[in-house]
Amino acid sequence: MSAGTARDPGPAPQEPGAVLRAREPTRVAILVSGTNFVLYSLVSLAGWAGWGGLQAAITHERSVVGVTIDGVVVLLVNLAFGAVVIAGTLALHPLSRPWPARVLVVFCVAAVASVPRILALAALSSTPSSGAYVVAVGTLGLLAGVVGMSAGLLSASLVDRARTEQHRREEEARRAARAVEELQDEEIRVRRHVFDQLHGTLQFHLVTVTAGLDRVAEQLQDAGDAARAADLRHWAETLEEIREQDVRSLSHSVFPSGADLGTQQAIQLLLRRLPPQIDASIELGDNYRRLVSHDGLRMPMAERLVVIYTVEEAVTNALKHGRASTVRVRADAEPTDDPDRWVFVTQVDDDGTGPAQPVPALHGLRRHRERAEHRGGSLELGVNPSGGGRLSLRLPFTVDPDG
Known part of the structure; x- marks a missing residue:
């Protein structure tokens, strides 16, 4: 790289809040799907017993511990099946895909994970040997994988949509608050400007005009025109009252006196x-x-x-x-x-x-x-x-x- 070539800074680091919001849908998908697969594992354990697995374990003259171990193995195999479906699906980042692609990903992962599940259950000595049981367990496992994982992805999508909408509303509220603050700042700036003009420039001009009228009145008084001098002094006093009362009151209504002090x-x-x-x-x-x-x-x-x-x-x-x-x-x-x-x-x-x-x-x-x-x-x-x-x-x- 030459000395004059700018180095690519790479993607901007995400804020901690944005990272947490991005991980939230994944956590929801794991929670909902995991709950579904735990319930399905319990249902599968009941199905194993109902199809004759429990009776077969007893018929093999197994002890209570052995029968219990067979049931625990059935439960663990189904839990492992659910864990594989969850991990395999999330590894392919389904939340960034459209829904048809999500369902296809879930179906393929569940179908692949169903094979070792059926083999593990078939290897268990107490598993019913009928072909109907194998077909039923395999089909139900595949459907359970698709439905359970799809429900988790749907919940994650809904949560993500709700979080996005909430974030959008919060951002709009922040923009609105900033706009209000900018309007307030501009209003205060205009008030200060008008106050300065009224309290400073306008009153200075009025004082100047009043002083000029007083000088003219004095000149008329010296010239012997007392009536006109008195008339000018009257208008000068009226102008001074306008400055003291009306202009000061107006300037205070625009920006209160002492507001800058506290x-x-x-x-x-x-x-x-x-x-x-x-x-x-x-x-x-x-x-x-x-x-x-x-x-x-x-x-x-x-x-x-x-x-x-x-x-x-x-x-x-x-x-x-x-x-x-x-x-x-x-x-x-x-x-x-x-x-x-x-x-x-x-x-x-x-x-x-x-x-x-x-x-x-x-x-x-x-x-x-x-x-x-x-x-x-x-x-x-x-x-x-x-x-x-x-x-x-x-x-x-x-x-x-x-x-």
């Missing part, structure tokens, strides 16, 4: 924007504190946005519909069997009127519940022990080591 920080910023007469606070559980403090492990952005928007909707409903004056948010994390998999638990309690119905309608919270359920979580709305409203959110998530 769930706790975003909820704290949310509560700080409430009117000063509203008593609002957030309390973190011990598990969540340890989780956040451990190497900075945090909730992924997709789940983080679900929590932030849900808490925001709950606080808005408490103030708007429940006329609450106090809001308490408690957040904690519950571990699962997977050390990297946690369940984020949030409760939003208020001192408002609470829902009037035992099973209240969610209205605006419905879409938040759908998002939580889509990720394997739950959202419930009820009454807390004090009589106010309580929203409970449970959301599974996998810790994000990169934050």
Whole structure:
């Protein structure tokens, strides 16, 4: 081989799971066929006794041990016949062939294995000497070999088909999950981009225009045109209100403030924007504190946005519909069997009127519940022990080591 010739890497190594899936049909074929041949061996032993083999052994004045040995030999010969049929058939890889070829392979192997079986049984002194017995035993053995092994191959094919279908569905589920994750990542990227444009570029332009209007108003004031100066200042103040309220509110709805810092920080910023007469606070559980403090492990952005928007909707409903004056948010994390998999638990309690119905309608919270359920979580709305409203959110998530 020349130095410039590429070396053939050969077939790619199979994953352990794929190797196990490939061996599973073979194990099923051996199990089912082996069971069939064990049952047939017992039936053959009964046939040997029914055709007179047991009586012949006794007539030969054999002892109990000798009679038992003859029966055991008959049983072992038939078991060996089944083992030969199974080994010989599987050695020819019938599962990779179409069904006509499988049946032909099984028939040929069973026919070849029937010859030493008949010879071994005929050599036994207690075997009935009638030709009918030899023909019946040979024919039944051949049919038993074909039927028993074919049943094993059929079972193996069904198992293989079921495994293949399951693997296909799992692969489709993985592709769907990857597609959803890609869509979520793209949605978050677009949200960040729009947030940056609203919070940065657009607000900068509005501030620039407001400053320009103020300068023009000052020039008009210096020129003695106080009425027009006051009019310009009014429009500058209106533009500043639009920037402070509408643009900031829109940018927050696109991407919550503090979401990049963490769930706790975003909820704290949310509560700080409430009117000063509203008593609002957030309390973190011990598990969540340890989780956040451990190497900075945090909730992924997709789940983080679900929590932030849900808490925001709950606080808005408490103030708007429940006329609450106090809001308490408690957040904690519950571990699962997977050390990297946690369940984020949030409760939003208020001192408002609470829902009037035992099973209240969610209205605006419905879409938040759908998002939580889509990720394997739950959202419930009820009454807390004090009589106010309580929203409970449970959301599974996998810790994000990169934050």
